[in-house]
Amino acid sequence: MSPRGKVQNEQMRFETLDKIEKGAIKTFASYGFYGATMKKLAADTGLSYGLLYHYFKSKEEVFSHVVSVALDNTDKTFKAIGEFEGTPWEKVMNMSRVMIRESFTGESSLYFHIVLQAVTQENNIDGLKESIIGKSKAVFDIIIPIIVEGQEAGVVTDGNPIALAIAYISMIQGLAVFAVGQGGIQTLITPEVLSNLLKK
């Protein structure tokens, strides 16, 4: 109970957790849940093997945590998109602009990758799938109103808003995958290209 070390300890704890998080995102994004090993993770973070288990009680827990971080990041991005003010079409263009900036570059494309790995690889981790579906629903709750508003204003193409939203999100997801394999997509893909999917 020495009052001196307490704050420092929390600081150390925070920094180490951050290291694990950063390393885990890269490792899981590259190798998937099964391909990523705790040994690799230890090497990537520069920390010792046993220390990982001091912070997380299992590999599944590390993965769940990283997925959660990725989902929160996506959530935050879409919240900002939903709060943007402007004409219906400006909202669409802003969304595409943000997506290019936030989804196809460095860190953020890894977040998409992580979630993709979680979705495409069968893994029976407790509430993981549910939380992904839940967050996805929140994303649709933001993008669908933008589409409907655009349709009512006559600037967004006719058709089922849900279908359009799914196609749009799928395109972003697919492009994020492409971006990891092939760098420099964010200069080639313009907001106009993405928005054209919704354009009337």
Add this chain to the structure above:
Amino acid sequence: MSPRGKVQNEQMRFETLDKIEKGAIKTFASYGFYGATMKKLAADTGLSYGLLYHYFKSKEEVFSHVVSVALDNTDKTFKAIGEFEGTPWEKVMNMSRVMIRESFTGESSLYFHIVLQAVTQENNIDGLKESIIGKSKAVFDIIIPIIVEGQEAGVVTDGNPIALAIAYISMIQGLAVFAVGQGGIQTLITPEVLSNLLKK
């Protein structure tokens, strides 16, 4: 050298290979390269563990083979798209129609999944990445002329044809992923929705 059994043996061999192929596609699509185990594969095919190694000398070889099958399938689909006759816009609509039929349903969506697993998971299998890139190139060689032709006819939106092709393929890829998790997409997503990405 008994002449009687030869034909039958080949028939057996073919059927067993087919069983492995079918099972492997499902298993690798579900769990990825690392998550799929030879034991699981044996269980999924209903064959014994050792028999798999009679047909393939390693797990990597099974995976390579399955990826190759998936790529051939994609290749064949796009060849047919390239040979379609009609007006520039009819060609676009036909492409979207074929994609919905061939990519979002049962077997074929698994092919997309396999290739995705191969691309998104770091795996140092000899010439795998190269063969995927090669086949992808072939796909672009078919879709880009359709886009350019449409632009010259004034029915496809302006913009870099390569960027449009990447966005279109990425959308298909993303939707194929979506289709596996969420069945019944092929009734919601219409050819008009896909084609709108390219529409002027």
Add this chain to the structure above:
DNA sequence: GTCTATACACTGATAGAC
């Protein structure tokens, strides 16, 4: 809080019987 060493289960691959 951080590390090394180790227990235990599982995986890929092989050997050898039928």
Add this chain to the structure above:
DNA sequence: GTCTATCAGTGTATAGAC
């Protein structure tokens, strides 16, 4: 051609020293 049994290597998780 098909199967079971087995080996060597690796993976997760834990124990215990500092």
